[in-house]
Amino acid sequence: MNKREAILETAVSLFAEKGYNQTSMQEIADGVGISKGSLYSFFTSKEELMISIYEHYQQLVFERVFIIGLDEDLPPLQKLEKQFTVQFEGILEYKAYMKMHMRGEAATNSKKISAMEHRMRGRLFSWLEKSLVSLYGEELSAYKWDMLFMIQSIYRTYMMLMVSGKAKISPAKIGKHIVRQLEAMAIDFIRGNSHPILDEEMMKDFVVEMDKEGVFISFEKREQAWKTFYTKLKDLEKSEASSLKEIANRISEETRKSRPEMVVIKGLFALLKENGEIAAAAKVLENEILSE
Amino acid sequence: MNKREAILETAVSLFAEKGYNQTSMQEIADGVGISKGSLYSFFTSKEELMISIYEHYQQLVFERVFIIGLDEDLPPLQKLEKQFTVQFEGILEYKAYMKMHMRGEAATNSKKISAMEHRMRGRLFSWLEKSLVSLYGEELSAYKWDMLFMIQSIYRTYMMLMVSGKAKISPAKIGKHIVRQLEAMAIDFIRGNSHPILDEEMMKDFVVEMDKEGVFISFEKREQAWKTFYTKLKDLEKSEASSLKEIANRISEETRKSRPEMVVIKGLFALLKENGEIAAAAKVLENEILSE
DNA sequence: TTTCACCCCGACTTAATAGTCATTTTGAAG
DNA sequence: CTTCAAAATGACTATTAAGTCGGGGTGAAA
Numbered sequence: 279m280n281k282r283e284a285i286l287e288t289a290v291s292l293f294a295e296k297g298y299n300q301t302s303m304q305e306i307a308d309g310v311g312i313s314k315g316s317l318y319s320f321f322t323s324k325e326e327l328m329i330s331i332y333e334h335y336q337q338l339v340f341e342r343v344f345i346i347g348l349d350e351d352l353p354p355l356q357k358l359e360k361q362f363t364v365q366f367e368g369i370l371e372y373k374a375y376m377k378m379h380m381r382g383e384a385a386t387n388s389k390k391i392s393a394m395e396h397r398m399r400g401r402l403f404s405w406l407e408k409s410l411v412s413l414y415g416e417e418l419s420a421y422k423w424d425m426l427f428m429i430q431s432i433y434r435t436y437m438m439l440m441v442s443g444k445a446k447i448s449p450a451k452i453g454k455h456i457v458r459q460l461e462a463m464a465i466d467f468i469r470g471n472s473h474p475i476l477d478e479e480m481m482k483d484f485v486v487e488m489d490k491e492g493v494f495i496s497f498e499k500r501e502q503a504w505k506t507f508y509t510k511l512k513d514l515e516k517s518e519a520s521s522l523k524e525i526a527n528r529i530s531e532e533t534r535k536s537r538p539e540m541v542v543i544k545g546l547f548a549l550l551k552e553n554g555e556i557a558a559a560a561k562v563l564e565n566e567i568l569s570e
Numbered sequence: 571m572n573k574r575e576a577i578l579e580t581a582v583s584l585f586a587e588k589g590y591n592q593t594s595m596q597e598i599a600d601g602v603g604i605s606k607g608s609l610y611s612f613f614t615s616k617e618e619l620m621i622s623i624y625e626h627y628q629q630l631v632f633e634r635v636f637i638i639g640l641d642e643d644l645p646p647l648q649k650l651e652k653q654f655t656v657q658f659e660g661i662l663e664y665k666a667y668m669k670m671h672m673r674g675e676a677a678t679n680s681k682k683i684s685a686m687e688h689r690m691r692g693r694l695f696s697w698l699e700k701s702l703v704s705l706y707g708e709e710l711s712a713y714k715w716d717m718l719f720m721i722q723s724i725y726r727t728y729m730m731l732m733v734s735g736k737a738k739i740s741p742a743k744i745g746k747h748i749v750r751q752l753e754a755m756a757i758d759f760i761r762g763n764s765h766p767i768l769d770e771e772m773m774k775d776f777v778v779e780m781d782k783e784g785v786f787i788s789f790e791k792r793e794q795a796w797k798t799f800y801t802k803l804k805d806l807e808k809s810e811a812s813s814l815k816e817i818a819n820r821i822s823e824e825t826r827k828s829r830p831e832m833v834v835i836k837g838l839f840a841l842l843k844e845n846g847e848i849a850a851a852a853k854v855l856e857n858e859i860l861s862e
Numbered sequence: 863t864t865t866c867a868c869c870c871c872g873a874c875t876t877a878a879t880a881g882t883c884a885t886t887t888t889g890a891a892g
Numbered sequence: 893c894t895t896c897a898a899a900a901t902g903a904c905t906a907t908t909a910a911g912t913c914g915g916g917g918t919g920a921a922a
Contacts (some may be wrong), residue, residue, distance in 0.1 A: 297678040299591050302879055313901045318881065383675050386589040428751065431727035435719050436767075445772040455767050459720070462758040463751070472754060475728075475747050480737040594909055605871045610911065 282320050285310050286334055289327055294377035298328065298384035325388045332394045335375040337500065339368040340401060344501050345530045348508040354413050355457060363453035369437055370449060377441045406430055414464060421467040423476035429460050503566040510559040525549050533567055543567065574612050577602050578626055581619055586669035590620065590676035617680045624686045627667040629792065631660040632693055636793050637822045640800040646705050647749060655745035661729055662741060669733045698722055706756060713759040715768035721752050795858040802851040817841050825859055835859065
């Protein structure tokens with residue numbers, strides 16, 4: 279078994295349970311069943327261990343949302359609902375990690391860790407913002423910020439409930455529920471029953487801070503590869519594209535699993551590469567995925 | 571100047587800024603301009619210091635809401651709105667304390683502190699629950715939990731924005747806004763457009779946990795004194811009661827200030843005690859308030 | 863000026879834990 | 893069985909910070 283991953287898993291569950299500062303490297307080593315010295319041969323510091331945790335899990339939890347976002351056939355509301363659903367599926371799967379992240383306590387120790395946590399929160403924000411804009415466009419601008427903050431807070435609350443294990447709720451139900459809340463809010467604003475209290479001026483600093491971290495613009499390499507691939511796919515004629523997209527979706531599904539089967543992924547990519555026009559993009563994407 | 575309070579203030583702002591674990595007793599002592607030794611003559615441990623902070627501020631921030639709750643002349647919705655408003659006024663006044671509390675980081679170190687933070691959150695919950703029940707009664711039961719969690723999360727989000735200082739919003743506006751969201755949600759549930767996803771069964775553990783802490787039932791002595799007093803007041807005839815209530819409100823207003831004037835409070839109580847029927851209750855309340 | 867009670871100080875002790883490195887163990891190859 | 897390089901170990905060092913305590917300063921009264 280991969281020792282590095284065993285360390286990450288143990289560390290995550292200890293950090294989630296007792297907190298970053300309250301967990302010693304010795305405890306982590308004991309938990310994995312190795313010595314402190316060995317632990318330090320994998321991660322040169324506690325900080326690096328924490329950063330590796332973020333690098334390892336962040337992608338796993340958020341990529342699936344991004345990929346659904348690329349699917350242009352789904353109507354916006356349904357797409358958002360599906361995104362929330364897979365998001366909550368991810369949360370359920372990586373409970374301990376989300377719990378650790380939600381404590382947000384490690385951030386106080388290190389600039390780097392703080393930047394990662396901040397960035398992760400920013401990602402959620404950025405995604406929600408894009409979704410809101412694509413749903414309501416111009417009409418939205420006046421109450422965009424209030425909706426962003428309110429929906430994000432509701433999202434976080436259900437996430438918290440899920441992670442704490444107190445309520446066993448199906449991801450699909452929460453997805454539906456949150457989207458309905460979003461709609462109800464939007465309607466109330468549009469009808470003029472609700473009035474926004476946040477505005478562009480107030481949020482100026484906030485936007486600057488987000489931009490500084492690059493959350494509104496940057497993409498991970500892997501996500502970029504997906505994007506390029508889907509763009510290529512769109513250029514193909516309909517009939518051909520849809521079957522290829524099904525294959526691509528199956529790949530994305532496989533990568534989401536905690537223990538993806540490499541053979542399956544390779545096989546699916548082999549199918550994709552049979553089409554000359556997208557072979558190159560598929561190759562790039564494959565490398566990006568298999569390099570993990 | 572009162573050194574004990576100076577320590578509390580310095581500690582709160584350091585804890586808010588850097589976090590509990592990242593702030594040393596030496597720094598606090600330096601901040602106040604005394605030595606570590608002296609610091610330990612006021613508080614025998616870091617934990618006790620933190621607990622004293624909670625004891626000192628908790629009451630200050632929440633009592634005002636409770637007192638408005640006792641006023642039975644206000645229609646329910648307006649009452650709730652006013653309660654949110656004064657609540658946010660309190661948050662604004664004790665920003666550093668709220669910031670510290672929201673980090674919620676100290677809890678990981680001590681059972682006692684964790685219990686206090688938990689209790690404080692529970693108080694908010696309990697207050698919201700009572701408000702919801704008095705607003706919607708039986709009709710509410712099916713979607714009570716979802717509304718509780720959603721409204722509480724929205725409340726926390728605006729509190730966070732206020733405390734972070736990023737957005738300068740008036741408490742009155744937020745009060746109105748949150749109540750409107752509550753209404754819109756309730757309407758959506760009642761019309762059957764939204765469907766609850768939390769139910770009594772799921773929340774069983776949660777309720778038990780709350781009850782264990784006593785947040786759904788217990789009152790502080792001071793609040794109990796207020797309650798008794800207002801009950802007595804209600805027994806008087808209308809004309810007399812209203813002028814006395816005004817005096818009582820003025821007292822509550824004074825106690826809310828960061829530096830209440832004791833003379834003013836004593837004077838107002840003297841007025842109240844002129845009425846034989848409520849003199850006893852007034853005396854109890856006065857003692858409770860002045861003993862602080 | 864001297865005395866004395868009181869308060870205040872900061873160097874010291876103690877404990878926890880991040881990070882290091884000389885030594886030991888392991889297991890594969892000869 | 894012997895060799896040896898790589899991996900694993902845990903005793904050790906260094907640092908940080910909570911909590912203690914004996915000595916020193918202060919100011920009022922004589």
